[in-house]
Amino acid sequence: MTDFDVLKAEADKVWDDLQSTDGVVYLGTASCGIAAGIGEVKRETERWMAENGADLRLSEVGCIGTCCFEPLVSIQVHGNPPVAYGPVEGRTMGGLLDSIITHKRYPTEALLGSIGDAFGDVPSIWDHPVTATQKRIITENNGIIDPVELEHYISQGGFEGLKKALAMTPDEVIETVLESGLRGRGGAGFPSGRKWQMCRQNRTDKSYMVCNADEGDPGAFMDRSILEGDPYRLLEGLTTASYAIGADEAYIYARAEYPLAIKRLRIAIAKLEEVGFLGEDIMGSGFSLSIHIKEGAGAFVCGEETALLASIEGKRGMPRPRPPYPAQEGLWGKPTVINNVKSLASVPAIMRLGAEHFASIGSEGTKGTAVFALTGKVKYPGLVEVPMGTTIREIVEGIGGGVPDGGKLKAVQTGGPSGGCIPESMLDLPVDFESLQQAGAIMGSGGMVVMDEETCMVDVARYFISFTQYESCGKCPPCRIGTKKMKDILERICDGNGDPGDIEVLEEIGSTVRMGSLCQLGGTAPNPVLSTIKYFREEYEAHISDGRCPAAVCKPLVTYTIEPDECIGCTLCAKNCPVSCIAGAPKEAHVIDQHQCVKCGMCHSICPKDAVKKTSPGRKEVVE
Amino acid sequence: MTARIDGKDYDIIEGETILDIARRNDIYIPTLCNHPDLSAFGGCRLCLVKVEGFRAFVPACATPVQDDMVIETTEEDLDDLRRRILQLILSEHPSACIICADREECLDLHPDPTKAGRVTGCRFCPNRNECDLFDVVKALGVDDIWVETEYKDVPLYRRDPFIHRDYNLCILCGRCVRVCAEIRGVSAIAFTERSHDATIGTAFQGPLVDSSCVFCGACEDVCPTGSISSKMTRWVSIPEVTGKSTCVMCPAGCAMDVGFKWGRMTITEPSEEGENVAQACLKGRYCTVPLTNSKDRLEYPRVTTDGVLRPVKWETALETAVEGLKGFAPEEIGMIVSPSLTVEEAFLAQRIMRGLGSDNIAIASNMAGPMQKAWGGAMDRVAGIGTMTDIRDCDAVLIVGTDLSLTAAVTQVHVHAAWKDGASVFNVKIDPRKGYRHADVIEPDAYGPFMDILLEEVKAPGQQPHTPDRDAAGRIASALKDADKTAILVGPGAFRDAAEGTQVAKLALELFEAVNGTVLLPLWDGGNVQGVLEAGASRCLTPGQCIEQDSGKYSSGRNPLGEGIKALYLTHPVPEIPEGVEFVVYQGPFGSQVSERADVILPSSMFSETEGTVISLDGRVGSITSDARLPNMAKPDWKVFIDMGRALGLDGFDFEAVADITEAVGLPLEPGTHLPPGEPLPEGDRAVRVDDAVNPVGPWPCSATRYRGREIAEDVEDFLEVAASWGWDE
Numbered sequence A: 001m002t003d004f005d006v007l008k009a010e011a012d013k014v015w016d017d018l019q020s021t022d023g024v025v026y027l028g029t030a031s032c033g034i035a036a037g038i039g040e041v042k043r044e045t046e047r048w049m050a051e052n053g054a055d056l057r058l059s060e061v062g063c064i065g066t067c068c069f070e071p072l073v074s075i076q077v078h079g080n081p082p083v084a085y086g087p088v089e090g091r092t093m094g095g096l097l098d099s100i101i102t103h104k105r106y107p108t109e110a111l112l113g114s115i116g117d118a119f120g121d122v123p124s125i126w127d128h129p130v131t132a133t134q135k136r137i138i139t140e141n142n143g144i145i146d147p148v149e150l151e152h153y154i155s156q157g158g159f160e161g162l163k164k165a166l167a168m169t170p171d172e173v174i175e176t177v178l179e180s181g182l183r184g185r186g187g188a189g190f191p192s193g194r195k196w197q198m199c200r201q202n203r204t205d206k207s208y209m210v211c212n213a214d215e216g217d218p219g220a221f222m223d224r225s226i227l228e229g230d231p232y233r234l235l236e237g238l239t240t241a242s243y244a245i246g247a248d249e250a251y252i253y254a255r256a257e258y259p260l261a262i263k264r265l266r267i268a269i270a271k272l273e274e275v276g277f278l279g280e281d282i283m284g285s286g287f288s289l290s291i292h293i294k295e296g297a298g299a300f301v302c303g304e305e306t307a308l309l310a311s312i313e314g315k316r317g318m319p320r321p322r323p324p325y326p327a328q329e330g331l332w333g334k335p336t337v338i339n340n341v342k343s344l345a346s347v348p349a350i351m352r353l354g355a356e357h358f359a360s361i362g363s364e365g366t367k368g369t370a371v372f373a374l375t376g377k378v379k380y381p382g383l384v385e386v387p388m389g390t391t392i393r394e395i396v397e398g399i400g401g402g403v404p405d406g407g408k409l410k411a412v413q414t415g416g417p418s419g420g421c422i423p424e425s426m427l428d429l430p431v432d433f434e435s436l437q438q439a440g441a442i443m444g445s446g447g448m449v450v451m452d453e454e455t456c457m458v459d460v461a462r463y464f465i466s467f468t469q470y471e472s473c474g475k476c477p478p479c480r481i482g483t484k485k486m487k488d489i490l491e492r493i494c495d496g497n498g499d500p501g502d503i504e505v506l507e508e509i510g511s512t513v514r515m516g517s518l519c520q521l522g523g524t525a526p527n528p529v530l531s532t533i534k535y536f537r538e539e540y541e542a543h544i545s546d547g548r549c550p551a552a553v554c555k556p557l558v559t560y561t562i563e564p565d566e567c568i569g570c571t572l573c574a575k576n577c578p579v580s581c582i583a584g585a586p587k588e589a590h591v592i593d594q595h596q597c598v599k600c601g602m603c604h605s606i607c608p609k610d611a612v613k614k615t616s617p618g619r620k621e622v623v624e
Numbered sequence B: 001m002t003a004r005i006d007g008k009d010y011d012i013i014e015g016e017t018i019l020d021i022a023r024r025n026d027i028y029i030p031t032l033c034n035h036p037d038l039s040a041f042g043g044c045r046l047c048l049v050k051v052e053g054f055r056a057f058v059p060a061c062a063t064p065v066q067d068d069m070v071i072e073t074t075e076e077d078l079d080d081l082r083r084r085i086l087q088l089i090l091s092e093h094p095s096a097c098i099i100c101a102d103r104e105e106c107l108d109l110h111p112d113p114t115k116a117g118r119v120t121g122c123r124f125c126p127n128r129n130e131c132d133l134f135d136v137v138k139a140l141g142v143d144d145i146w147v148e149t150e151y152k153d154v155p156l157y158r159r160d161p162f163i164h165r166d167y168n169l170c171i172l173c174g175r176c177v178r179v180c181a182e183i184r185g186v187s188a189i190a191f192t193e194r195s196h197d198a199t200i201g202t203a204f205q206g207p208l209v210d211s212s213c214v215f216c217g218a219c220e221d222v223c224p225t226g227s228i229s230s231k232m233t234r235w236v237s238i239p240e241v242t243g244k245s246t247c248v249m250c251p252a253g254c255a256m257d258v259g260f261k262w263g264r265m266t267i268t269e270p271s272e273e274g275e276n277v278a279q280a281c282l283k284g285r286y287c288t289v290p291l292t293n294s295k296d297r298l299e300y301p302r303v304t305t306d307g308v309l310r311p312v313k314w315e316t317a318l319e320t321a322v323e324g325l326k327g328f329a330p331e332e333i334g335m336i337v338s339p340s341l342t343v344e345e346a347f348l349a350q351r352i353m354r355g356l357g358s359d360n361i362a363i364a365s366n367m368a369g370p371m372q373k374a375w376g377g378a379m380d381r382v383a384g385i386g387t388m389t390d391i392r393d394c395d396a397v398l399i400v401g402t403d404l405s406l407t408a409a410v411t412q413v414h415v416h417a418a419w420k421d422g423a424s425v426f427n428v429k430i431d432p433r434k435g436y437r438h439a440d441v442i443e444p445d446a447y448g449p450f451m452d453i454l455l456e457e458v459k460a461p462g463q464q465p466h467t468p469d470r471d472a473a474g475r476i477a478s479a480l481k482d483a484d485k486t487a488i489l490v491g492p493g494a495f496r497d498a499a500e501g502t503q504v505a506k507l508a509l510e511l512f513e514a515v516n517g518t519v520l521l522p523l524w525d526g527g528n529v530q531g532v533l534e535a536g537a538s539r540c541l542t543p544g545q546c547i548e549q550d551s552g553k554y555s556s557g558r559n560p561l562g563e564g565i566k567a568l569y570l571t572h573p574v575p576e577i578p579e580g581v582e583f584v585v586y587q588g589p590f591g592s593q594v595s596e597r598a599d600v601i602l603p604s605s606m607f608s609e610t611e612g613t614v615i616s617l618d619g620r621v622g623s624i625t626s627d628a629r630l631p632n633m634a635k636p637d638w639k640v641f642i643d644m645g646r647a648l649g650l651d652g653f654d655f656e657a658v659a660d661i662t663e664a665v666g667l668p669l670e671p672g673t674h675l676p677p678g679e680p681l682p683e684g685d686r687a688v689r690v691d692d693a694v695n696p697v698g699p700w701p702c703s704a705t706r707y708r709g710r711e712i713a714e715d716v717e718d719f720l721e722v723a724a725s726w727g728w729d730e
């Protein structure tokens, strides 16, 4: 066992050395960076180093959150803090290094700012509109430290929280978490301290701690970013929680589609065991813990806690009714706490900085920060961490930069596939568990999709219910059959075959599914449908009674026509039409044969003059 | 502790669910996925109730009741929700019959045989109107479906033996999956696929014969719809007459509900009443009816004239038999008693022989003789100790000489219950057939030596050099010794050879005593071996198993198939008619190679056509009733024996009804009760009381694949397929 203070001193030294080293290149190598092409950037950097005989240090860091700027690198020289650039490309990397390292000049192209204070002409990245209003607690180390370097994490205050916790009694730890007001970030917002307390009270010979890292919502990647960017934070939180509830075994249920996260977790666990922060007698406290990683096979429903437990036990991932709650009868019948990655990643800061610090952030009912994966029609999509209570508008327009290219925002969808759509008029809603719930949406595990006027809300509802239908485990009839019926009706409506009364049937099935389903997959599955009916009913009606898709999205209701006055007769559309249904001589206006058109939209996207119009004229006009 | 339901307070019992307490107090809550024998599932959502303090409705079937809970079960919004959920279910269940306005009339009038391949409505539902779904429809008053209906159109499974599966009718209550895993310990089927396509199936949707399925039919019995149906009964609809009986296909003595129509047996289903806890096996469940209705039954009494067996009147047949038998001295006559006869029938059989002055009686069983030798000398009676249900409480179970697949298969239900409670289960067997999946299987070269080793390891553990058998024996020995309660089951596999069987039986008893066992049961190789022994229908025994060998009362103690026997009265086929036999009477329901050679044939009954009493392997008294008409001139065995006794001019055959015979047997044969267990004698009183000649012949045609010598497969093709797939090649 290594003494914590010795380790801490070593870590600080490692970190200070790194900070004062001349010539460090930090590469954002989370999954997002890798997908965006950081590998190529890294190779180019290495090639440049070889060519120039430069001795640079490469440090691989996690995702700082600004997906819009990937691949992202930070370069640290001349005693200045690292300066972030993005997006960079392999072929521009050489030039960038030339000018910064060789010519001591910071080019302005793709410059994001210094990761630290502003200096010279270089602004601080923290003043960038994307980051200015963010409050980084859970993601504070993301993009800053090398995720697998234990010293980096410790130098940033890591494991001080656990050290404090181990000096307290488990009940005192629980008390602290209760005081902090931490609520579960996995969706339901249940007070974490209460859950721990319940489990501790039910403890007999054995109890388990489980971290839910299944993150099945399509488009959500907050948990992955944390696992990839700062795995020790999660492990510290998990260990603290295990100590509090008295578990000597913990599981991390991570989806198998997160290979990098799993790899880094495994490395981190091994290192912690080496220094005695995991395993027997942690930090000499007498407390022991072993952590297992269980890879989930990618079923959305396995994120539901009882299905998750069944899956760990090797059974089919099907939820079961609660009570008994997992804190009463969980894994192999023993009291078990299941917490989301973000919930657990909040714990080290709570322990280190104190409950009051955490409780001072956030809104009345929901303390701390919210982490969102902001995607869709925004200028700056990415990972966002803001204090609870921030309005949706601030996130979407402030941080996200609003809809790009002058588009108009129509709705924001929160909470993943089972969340709801919030119309533009309600953007001033603060994000916390209660307000979103009241608006018919949910916090969920933290997806936020921005939609503009080119989005058809019926189509959106159809899309989301298709997802939940496909992911239903099939156990209970409301969800298994009800979502299928809703999907069938929505498909009919999108095909222009809606019947009067469909909306009412949708509402009735929706309420049956919501109230009758066993788990919250079914319980929330109707949300996208019911919330779009609530706020965008006229769009449904246009589909049903006029056969018209106001956003011109639903294919069977869309017509492509060529505006004769705008057409220059370039013949591009005719040449590219897969069914050759466009007629017209060169230099003359072209015409689409509506009967043969398969509505592939090729002409629309290829026309250099935007003369091909995509409209949904409605039933009557089509007949003419 | 109390809970308030719909405004009234009720006492509650720790650990029960809201549904339990409601049922106890006759408060109706609709349910579909719930089944009293199975774990809570909470899937169908029909039992949703309102509980104060809970945000959402909770399923009564899965929610533990707590002190001071306030529960509402009948509010309008609840019923409304239940109705809407039920309608969603019905929208995918071919439910013409359920919501048809003419249902009541139709039920009385609709034709019986339902020949449609695809199920489209009530006329074609194979569920014989035992429809849980309809009960709930009625209770909730659903008479329309407000969402679009849709026929799922999934393929039917019609190639499996015995069982048809049509998941177009399935409502995914999961009862079948649970009964298969929880009660039978088999887990042949599970939920497969997901979303709307979720269904029930085997691994990779392969045929049932390739799965671990044992064709016990438990899934069919718990299915609330007609999704799983027996091939055999789906065409015959509802029985006209129903009754309670006992299965004699094996010695487990399962209580059965039996049904008859057109004077024929049409269905056998396990009943709640027996030790078999509403479970049975493929033989009792699916083979009894086709075997009973076999086309190859013996239908007429026959007598050989001029070398040809010709049909004759009963009088003629009996006269010929009497004349023939009387032509021999008592010690020249032998009798073979079938272990499938009832106690009463066996009692009459021995009375005939003893009336004739002969003790040359043997049971057609490989186990009876060795057991009589081994246990008969060491216990007051040849009888097991403890009951099948006692196995459930045991902490260690040792099964020797059977895999529980076709012999007393239903005991596996109890073994599995023990296993679920943490018992270790060992199966010592030689046949490479599939057995209980959770058992620690040991396959020694031979039973006798292994049992020797096992006993050594119990008495002096770890003294001998390691061998695989020795290590396995050590494992078993320490589990048996560590257990508070142990069960030892000995089956027919260990009795192929009479001498080895005797040794195994002896060692099993010693082992039982050495580990201070709780249950020791012989898994007999015949349906009523125990009952036939109790009836005294074996050499040296009188009713009640009094051993009379030394009394000198009987003139002979010959092996009925041995030297000096000149006339044979057979009620079971024998391997071959010994040389020197001049006259053969053959009585039974089925012909055999032997009956071809008989001088007189007396057509008699299957157990499914007679009346009387049988004794299970653990001494449980079961009663047999029937409403079946026998084929043509065949008569129940007991009537044949009475006629024969009278025709022989013997005393003691003036019985009118079976009940009179039962009384004459003089044993406490109260159905549902157990005869006393066997009691080991004090060491000094033990002796070998019967000689080797008791039952030296064999092996008998009495394997688990036969009934009264008849290969079940000859009448039940599906049985052949299953048995072959399990490696029963006989």
Ligand SMILES: Cc1cc2nc3c(=O)[nH]c(=O)nc-3n(C[C@H](O)[C@H](O)[C@H](O)COP(=O)(O)O)c2cc1C
Residues within 6 Å of the ligand: A183, A184, A185, A186, A187, A188, A189, A190, A192, A212, A213, A214, A215, A216, A217, A300, A301, A302, A303, A304, A305, A306, A338, A339, A340, A341, A343, A344, A445, A519, A520, A521
């Ligand atoms: C269909 C469904 C999917 C879920 N998926 C996740 C998930 O991916 N990650 C997660 O943390 N919680 C998920 N949850 C919520 C969990 O059931 C559980 O509430 C949560 O893990 C508890 O952790 P917390 O208290 O820290 O929020 C899901 C719930 C449902 C109903």
Ligand code: SF4
Residues within 6 Å of the ligand: A301, A318, A319, A471, A472, A473, A474, A475, A476, A477, A479, A480, A517, A518, A519, A520, A521, A522, A523
């Ligand atoms: S609500 Fe859906 S996912 Fe949840 S148990 Fe029911 S069928 Fe399964």
Ligand code: SF4
Residues within 6 Å of the ligand: B169, B170, B171, B172, B173, B174, B175, B176, B177, B200, B219, B222, B223, B224, B225, B227, B228
């Ligand atoms: S086959 Fe029958 S028992 Fe099995 S799930 Fe379907 S309806 Fe239920």
Ligand code: FES
Residues within 6 Å of the ligand: B030, B031, B032, B033, B034, B041, B042, B043, B044, B045, B046, B047, B048, B059, B060, B061, B062
């Ligand atoms: S009976 Fe309770 S949910 Fe089905």
